[in-house]
Amino acid sequence: MGYLVQSQTSRLLPIFYGPFVPLHSSIAPVTSAEIQAQKVELRRSLLRARQGMHPDQWREKSDRLCHHVQQWQPFQEARTVLAFFSTRQEPDLMPLFHLPKRWAFPRCEDQAMIWHEWSPRSRYPLQTGSFGISEPHPLSPTITPQQVDVILVPAIACDVRGYRLGYGGGYYDRMLSNPLWSGIPTIGIVFELARLPQLPHAPWDRRLGNICTEVGVFPSRPTTPSLKMT
Numbered sequence: 001m002g003y004l005v006q007s008q009t010s011r012l013l014p015i016f017y018g019p020f021v022p023l024h025s026s027i028a029p030v031t032s033a034e035i036q037a038q039k040v041e042l043r044r045s046l047l048r049a050r051q052g053m054h055p056d057q058w059r060e061k062s063d064r065l066c067h068h069v070q071q072w073q074p075f076q077e078a079r080t081v082l083a084f085f086s087t088r089q090e091p092d093l094m095p096l097f098h099l100p101k102r103w104a105f106p107r108c109e110d111q112a113m114i115w116h117e118w119s120p121r122s123r124y125p126l127q128t129g130s131f132g133i134s135e136p137h138p139l140s141p142t143i144t145p146q147q148v149d150v151i152l153v154p155a156i157a158c159d160v161r162g163y164r165l166g167y168g169g170g171y172y173d174r175m176l177s178n179p180l181w182s183g184i185p186t187i188g189i190v191f192e193l194a195r196l197p198q199l200p201h202a203p204w205d206r207r208l209g210n211i212c213t214e215v216g217v218f219p220s221r222p223t224t225p226s227l228k229m230t
């Protein structure tokens with residue numbers, strides 16, 4: 001089900017459309033294994049596209065993206081924001097971390113993310129975590145879900161419905177399936193080349209409320225309700 005389309009950046013990117021389901025037919029079976037295999041292939045091609053970006057372009061697009069995050073009302077009103085440190089040429093949000101908000105970042109411990117406060121003026125140094133990603137110091141103060149106003153979510157790609165493709169660890173899906181976290185406004189952070197019409201998704205995939213790219217902020221579109229034959 002992979003199609004190659006010409007994106008705005010003149011790269012050929014695979015777009016995955018769901019199975020064509022004629023009226024009166026039952027839903028075509030798509031196994032979990034098939035969905036995971038599609039994700040592996042998409043991860044590979046989208047990471048290659050992102051990491052092929054020239055560093056100057058990466059900086060310029062990251063800055064434009066930060067500008068759009070700053071214009072987003074829930075962010076403007078937020079006191080405490082969850083964010084991430086850029087890895088593998090993810091958009092770099094560092095300019096935002098100087099804004100007067102309480103910032104928190106994930107530290108991976110087994111299957112969970114522990115959220116710790118950090119700011120450029122923090123007395124706790126960052127350290128490198130198990131995936132080679134900068135993480136806050138384990139002794140820096142932790143943040144509870146009740147304190148959080150907005151979650152900036154890293155992704156390899158997002159689709160217009162808010163489905164997200166990550167590195168395959170399931171960290172955000174697990175977190176966002178927990179009722180303590182699931183009601184907090186989320187915004188996926190990707191470059192425009194990774195905002196896709198449709199991503200394959202598994203039953204455990206949680207949708208994000210909004211997507212931000214260097215072009216702007218896009219509220220996620222509702223999924224089309226399935227047709228019911230009576």
Ligand SMILES: Nc1nc2c(c(=O)[nH]1)N(C=O)[C@@H](CNc1ccc(C(=O)N[C@@H](CCC(=O)O)C(=O)O)cc1)CN2
Binds near residue numbers: 085086108131169170
């Ligand atoms: N900047 C940033 N920080 C983040 C995340 C992120 O997406 N971006 N995470 C978001 O969750 C968490 C880290 N999650 C990760 C999960 C898996 C891999 C990883 O290296 N995966 C293997 C493949 C694993 C598989 O396919 O089973 C790889 O990519 O080689 C890296 C990070 C927490 N911190």
Ligand SMILES: Nc1ncnc2c1ncn2[C@@H]1O[C@H](COP(=O)(O)OP(=O)(O)OP(=O)(O)O)[C@@H](O)[C@H]1O
Binds near residue numbers: 165172174177204205
């Ligand atoms: N709510 C959950 N409870 C338990 N396991 C989960 C949950 N959500 C996801 N997982 C597991 O985590 C893995 C997530 O795989 P998937 O390919 O969807 O990752 P991803 O969303 O791309 O990665 P990530 O969230 O780390 O960036 C799957 O193996 C799945 O079984």
